[in-house]
Amino acid sequence: MDLYLSDEYIMIRDAARDFATREIAPVAEHYDQTGEFPMPIVKRMGELGLMGIEVPEDYGGAGMDAVAYVLAMEEIAKADVATSTIMSVNNSLYCHGILTFGSEEQKKTWVTPIASGRQIGAYALTEPMSGSDAGTMRTRAELSADGSYYVIDGRKSWITSGPVADRLVLFAKTDPDTNPKHKGISAFLIDTRLPGFVRGKVEPKLGIRASATCEVIFEEYKCPVENCLGKPGDGFRIAMTVLDAGRIGIAAQSLGVAEAAYAASLEYARQREAFGQPIGSFQMIQQKIADMKTRIEASRLLIYQAALAKMAAKKSGGRYSTEAAMAKLFASETAMFVTHQAVQIHGGMGYSKELPIERYFRDAKITEIYEGTSEIQRMVIARNELGLR
Numbered sequence: 001m002d003l004y005l006s007d008e009y010i011m012i013r014d015a016a017r018d019f020a021t022r023e024i025a026p027v028a029e030h031y032d033q034t035g036e037f038p039m040p041i042v043k044r045m046g047e048l049g050l051m052g053i054e055v056p057e058d059y060g061g062a063g064m065d066a067v068a069y070v071l072a073m074e075e076i077a078k079a080d081v082a083t084s085t086i087m088s089v090n091n092s093l094y095c096h097g098i099l100t101f102g103s104e105e106q107k108k109t110w111v112t113p114i115a116s117g118r119q120i121g122a123y124a125l126t127e128p129m130s131g132s133d134a135g136t137m138r139t140r141a142e143l144s145a146d147g148s149y150y151v152i153d154g155r156k157s158w159i160t161s162g163p164v165a166d167r168l169v170l171f172a173k174t175d176p177d178t179n180p181k182h183k184g185i186s187a188f189l190i191d192t193r194l195p196g197f198v199r200g201k202v203e204p205k206l207g208i209r210a211s212a213t214c215e216v217i218f219e220e221y222k223c224p225v226e227n228c229l230g231k232p233g234d235g236f237r238i239a240m241t242v243l244d245a246g247r248i249g250i251a252a253q254s255l256g257v258a259e260a261a262y263a264a265s266l267e268y269a270r271q272r273e274a275f276g277q278p279i280g281s282f283q284m285i286q287q288k289i290a291d292m293k294t295r296i297e298a299s300r301l302l303i304y305q306a307a308l309a310k311m312a313a314k315k316s317g318g319r320y321s322t323e324a325a326m327a328k329l330f331a332s333e334t335a336m337f338v339t340h341q342a343v344q345i346h347g348g349m350g351y352s353k354e355l356p357i358e359r360y361f362r363d364a365k366i367t368e369i370y371e372g373t374s375e376i377q378r379m380v381i382a383r384n385e386l387g388l389r
């Protein structure tokens with residue numbers, strides 16, 4: 001469906017599709033099975049501008065907009081969700097926050113190498129004892145006696161690209177006694193080559209196995225005060241604003257994997273015969289096809305709406321939390337629904353590693369969990385609708 005898309009958007013989408021089909025899809029299974037980080041692909045994506053799509057060219061990016069971002073994300077995810085996760089964190093969780101809240105100097109120094117794909121960025125909010133309830137984080141940043149640096153101590157978990165990241169945006173408590181608790185959080189720009197930064201246990205995962213995930217540990221890490229992002233105490237607001245942008249990317253990723261599973265199912269329903277006829281002639285299979293297609297197209301509309309809301313907010317300075325949460329909620333639950341139905345339509349072959357269907361099913365699940373679970377998206381939408389804080 002090309003509704004709303006200009007020729008330029010179609011060109012961007014087709015270029016991403018062509019790259020993903022030629023260079024990602026053929027090796028996706030290899031990276032899933034080995035769990036290796038797909039560094040050669042990530043470097044190529046950097047050359048093509050896919051690691052900083054909305055970043056202005058002055059800071060090493062492709063200078064495009066939010067619609068271009070979701071179109072490209074969908075195509076990369078169709079070929080491999082794990083690769084699209086690496087792309088999503090780099091674009092949204094890392095670059096977007098610095099572009100929105102950083103000083104000119106921070107944008108130049110911290111965004112340029114990451115948006116151009118020469119280096120890899122990560123985002124560290126979650127901790128072993130603090131996930132959905134991020135305000136309860138324990139990682140501590142204490143200002144030095146001379147006020148020139150913060151000393152950071154703590155442990156962050158589930159950090160996407162953590163094993164290979166050159167830089168990350170970190171959230172830590174600068175004022176642990178503040179009430180409400182989220183007011184005492186600040187954001188920091190971290191160079192992973194400095195002493196005191198330690199990479200911890202790598203997580204063995206159900207899906208998106210090629211997107212490396214690990215704990216990162218801070219042991220008396222000295223962060224210069226000029227590497228504080230935004231004002232001290234603004235960290236929670238920064239983290240949540242960045243997640244609004246991130247959620248639109250995850251929604252587009254969900255759409256991509258749903259489409260891949262749907263296309264394979266449609267083909268299988270046409271080819272596979274049972275009881276002397278193609279299984280697509282059975283009403284129960286047709287019902288699945290109809291529900292899959294309808295949910296996919298409804299997801300697409302919510303994603304485009306959220307991308308347009310993000311573009312409008314860039315001009316007006318407003319938020320687009322509800323649009324982003326609705327797009328992520330619906331598209332991720334659609335990805336899970338569609339990949340589940342795809343396994344069923346493929347019967348035994350849906351359960352076999354000979355086809356990518358089981359990988360789609362394993363990969364889709366994460367979209368309902370990270371960057372806010374489905375329960376948290378429902379909470380965001382309902383609270384915004386009810387006018388609650």
Ligand SMILES: Cc1cc2nc3c(=O)[nH]c(=O)nc-3n(C[C@H](O)[C@H](O)[C@H](O)COP(=O)(O)OP(=O)(O)OC[C@H]3O[C@@H](n4cnc5c(N)ncnc54)[C@H](O)[C@@H]3O)c2cc1C
Binds near residue numbers: 125132369371
């Ligand atoms: C593969 C992977 C990659 C990730 N990458 C990153 C990353 O790069 N950076 C980062 O900072 N984090 C990352 N995360 C962490 C992720 O964002 C968290 O796992 C997620 O936010 C949920 O937190 P939790 O796991 O602590 O679950 P919990 O918060 O403990 O939630 C457990 C369950 O309780 C439910 N729940 C919690 N609160 C409520 C409530 N108020 N109402 C109703 N239900 C509720 C949740 O929805 C969930 O079902 C990643 C996670 C995974 C699995």
